[in-house]
Structure formats: C-alpha cells, structure tokens
Amino acid sequence: MSDGGDLSERIDALESRIMYQDDTIETLNQTITAQWREIDALKRQIALLNERLEEARAAGAPGPTDEPPPHY
DSSP, rough: HHHHHHHHHHHHHHHHHHHHHHHHHHHHHHHHHHHHHHHHHHHHHHHHHHHHHHHHTTOOOOOOOOOOOOTO
C-alpha cells in the first residue's frame, strides 16, 4: 500500500510544481508585454525626435558646436 501513498505524494508534488510554473510563466508574460509596450513607445519617441531633427536641419537651424562655453 505504500506505493499508492508514494504515488499520491509524487502526483501532489508535480501538481504543485505545475501551479508554480504556471504562475511564473504568467508573471514572465506580463513582464515581457510591459517591456514590449515600453520599447514600442521608445521607438515612437526616437522616430519623432529624428523627424524633428531632420526638420531642424532642413530649416537651417544651427547645430551644436564644439566650442567651449563662454565661462572658460
């Protein structure tokens, strides 16, 4: 009869591991989704900044210079 109890304990342990793994997978999925959204927002921001930079260059706006500030 100990085999039945041992088998039941092993099944319980496996079920516990699966529940823990399911929770971990869901947490990782949420993290990946949040990171994907942040990356997407950052890509849009970079694209917008590139557009503004190109507009400024086309308008002839002066760019940064390598001259030291006046207080030097």
